[in-house]
Amino acid sequence: MFESLSDRLSQTLKNITGKGRLSEDNIKETLREVRMALLEADVALPVIKSFIANVKEKSLGLEVSKSLNPGQAFLKIVNEEMVSAMGEANESLNLATQKPAILMMAGLQGAGKTTSVAKLSKYLKEREKKKVLVVSADVYRPAAIKQLETLATEVGVEFFPSNIEQKPIDIANAAIEHAKLQFFDVVILDTAGRLHVDNDMMDEIKDLHKAINPIETLFVVDAMTGQDAANTAKAFNEALPLSGVILTKADGDARGGAALSIRHITGKPIKFIGVGEKTDALEPFHPDRIASRILGMGDMLSLIEEVERKVDKDKAIKLAKKVQKGKGFDLEDFRDQLAQMRNMGGMASLMDKLPGMGNLPDNVKDKVDNKQFVQMEAIINSMTPKERAFPDLIKGSRKKRIAAGSGTQVQDINRLLKQFMQMQKMMKKMSGKGGMMKMMRGMKGMMPPGGGMGGMGGMGGPGGMFGRK
Structure with a gap:
């Protein structure tokens, strides 16, 4: 997410953070580089002008605290301005109204509106514990109604049926009436998208808005359209009282122009960000965390929250007790770890949130392929329970049988066993005194040369998970 902007800014700011003192000349040079990075990222011009002016003003009058060198203090200012441009803090949905709270989704065709309705309903059901009803008032695209159903x-929420013969206002009113009778907490209304902003569409959506008076009117926009996303949101905001924006397809957006432009251009907060195709790939938009990711500092808070939500705590406690008792870590446990990691979006998703991952060489980044997790699980599934418990049994003929059963090669089996042995050694270190520190040191030693950060060891290099094939 936002890789090209992140790479360019990280490199530019790295050059200044090593400086013992800041002068007008080196600030000027760095700001020129930052301006170019923002232009290439397709950030709107008014946003760039304001951003650069604010950073310059604060930098020249900079009083550096004892704990920071001048370069680090400059980086802190850039980070703060980036957070400010995107809206300071996450603004959550306002559901404080008489039930049901009505959420209306608007946007252009192809922005990911219908998928966002499903993702948001799953988010509200699972994380906010709400009873949710979804309904489609898109009478121009029968496929949209079927898609939402x-x-x-x-995602396990109720769908209110509608068809193309009905009027959008009638569909919405019937759904709201049903929600009142069945005590739903939230109704999410999907509306028709268009290929561009036109008067007929605006009139229809204005009438619909007036009829149902939603507590939240969310504009869904594709991050990959850059500053055009901000301009389209502005056009909608002039017709409708938008309460916020959902930025979709951010995982495919290397630039980041939309994320940095929308708040400044529309005055409306980005409330959610879509980071993948799966129905759970929707995150609340935290400007401070996104700024941290863009500047290569990772996003540990989101990672911790994701671990809390998605890791099976009972299995984790059971494994910890097993390792502490010296019973060892077998291939069954290894498969569980792979499945947990895949459940969290795989390696690429984790790397996006870990600090220092921007420093990894491209040849290592390119090998981060979640298909390898699937392949490794398939290999372990092709083993007998005895082989999983006693990996030392796996020799020549057994390797051939496992490779045939999992559609892989013998060298894939060898690579998996080597990776497993490295993990097993780490688990042994964890069970002893000072376990966690020993484990981290062990992981650092397994990092490929030039790999930057420890803690991701065993993932690259000739024998690692993403090593040579």
């Missing part, structure tokens, strides 16, 4: 079934 399918997605609602997938």
Whole structure:
């Protein structure tokens, strides 16, 4: 997410953070580089001008605290301005109204509106414990109604049926009436998208808004359209009282122009960010965490929250007790670890949130492929329970049988066993005195040369998870 902007800014700011003192000349040079990075990221011009002016003003009058060198203090200012441009803090949904709270989704066709309805309903159901009803008032695209019905079934929320013969206002009113009778907490209304902003569409959506008076009117926009996303949101905001924005397809956006422009251009907060196709790939938008990711400092808070939410705590406690008792770490446990990691979005998602990952060489980054997790699980599934418990049994003929059963090669089996042995050694270190520190040192030693940060060891290098094939 926002890789090209992140790489460019990280490199530019690295050059100044080593400086013992800041002068007008080196600030000027760095700001020129920052301006170029923002232009290339397709950030709107008014946002760039304001951003650069604010950083310059604060930098020249800089009083450096004892704990920071001048370069670090400059980085802190850039980080603060980036957070400010995107809206300071996360603004959550306002659901404080008489039930049901009505949320209306608007946006252009192809922005990911219907998928966002499903993702948001799943988010509200699972994290906010709300009873959610979804309904489609898109009478121009029968496929949209069917798509929402399918997605609602997938995420386990109720779908209110509608068809193309009905009027959008009638559909919305019927759904709201049903929600009142069945004590739903939230109704999410999907509206028709268009290929561009046109008067007929605006009139229809204005009438619909007036009829149902939603507590939240969310504009769904594709991050990959850059500053155009901000301009489209502005056009909608002039017709509708938008309460916030959902930025979709951010995982495919290397630039970041939309994220940095929307708040400044529209005055409306980005409330959620879509980071993948899966129905759980929707995160509350935290400007401070996004700024931290862009500047290569990672996003540990989001990572911790994700671990809290997605890791099976009972299995984790059971494994910890098993290792502490010296019973060892077998291939069954290894498979569980791989499944947990895949459940958290895989390696690429984790790397995006870990500090220092921007320093990894490209040849290591390119090898981060979640298909390898699937392949490794398939290999372990092809083993007998005895082989999983006693990996030393796996020799020549057994390797051939496992490779045939999992559709892999013998060298894939060898690589997995080597990776497992490295993990097993780490688990042994963890069970002893000062375990965690020993484990981290061990992981650092397994990092490929030039790999930057420890704590991701064993993932690259000739024998690592993403090593040579």
